[in-house]
Structure formats: C-alpha cells, structure tokens
Amino acid sequence: MIEIVALHVSPVHAFEGRPPDGPRPDPGPVSRDHVVVRAGLGIVGDRYFNHPAHRNAAVTFIAAESLAAxxxxxxxxxxxxxxxxxxxxxxxxxxxxxxxxxxxxxxFEVHRPASPCAWMDQVIAPGAFRALCGRGGIRCVPLDDGVLRTGKPALAIVSA
Incomplete structure (x- = not known):
C-alpha cells in the first residue's frame, strides 16, 4: 500500500553554493500536512512554482525506501x-x-530523474550522494489542479 509520508514546500533554494559552507536557512515551514497543486505550475508556495526553467520539473517525488539506510x-x-x-x-x-x-x-507526468547532488553528503551522511544515484526520485509536471495530503492515497498508473 502506498503512503505519502511527507510533503515539503520551500520558498527558497537552500542548497546553493558550496556544500562545506552549509545550506542557507529555510525561512518557511518545511513540513506540511497538505499542499495545493496547480496544473502546469507546481506546488503553491514552492520555489519552483511557475518558474519557467522548471515548468516540466516543478514537483519532485522520492521513495522513502531510498532514504531508509x-x-x-x-x-x-x-x-x-x-x-x-x-x-x-x-x-x-x-x-x-x-x-x-x-x-x-x-x-503527474514524469519528465526526468531528480538526480542527487553533492549536498546529500552534507545533509544526510558521507556517501549518500553516490548511494542515491539512480534512486534520487523524479521530477514531474502536474496535469491537474488539486490537493495532496499526507496519509494513504489511492494510486493510479495512467500510462507507463
């Protein structure tokens, strides 16, 4: 059974610059119990919402199992x-x-992998960057307006 374990919305990109310098502070709430999704735009309040360079990659997903180590x-x-x-x-x-x-x-339509970056070694653990290669999640474009909530949603694979 599928579960939405966590939802994250951030108004800023905290991982800029060099990892040894540390991440920027995240001024907004990190965890949400629900998010509002807009078709073709992303998650309301997120740094990639309606961002032209990220229109086809505005919403990212990762499997909790990838982080279980x-x-x-x-x-x-x-x-x-x-x-x-x-x-x-x-x-x-x-x-x-x-x-x-x-x-x-x-x-959601899958557009490309959400490849991990060197920051993962800083915020998770040394070696996380390499361990998450191929398991860093996906970047998608939302096709519908709606709301996602933590909990146990119904899942439908429309096309693969």
Missing part, C-alpha cells in the same frame, strides 16, 4: 513528496500517474 528525516532530500510503497524511480519518462488523497485525483 540513514536515520534521517525524509525531508532532508528536499523532494516535495516523499512516498512509501511506490517505486517512483522505476517510472519511465512520459509516464503518467495519479494520486487521490481524499480531494480528487491529481495526475
């Missing part, structure tokens, strides 16, 4: 949606899936 908060990977029981990394580009957490189905 480390006793860390799943939000440290800075993906918008952390899911358990759904191997998001196995979805090919162009796949469409939908999640319904009680407010109607919100569909």
């Amino acid at each position: 480390w006793p860390v908060d799943p939000l440290v990977a800075r993906r918008n949606v952390v899911v358990r029981g759904f191997d998001v990394d196995s979805l090919p580009r162009g796949a469409v899936f939908g999640l319904d957490s009680g407010d109607g189905v919100v569909r």
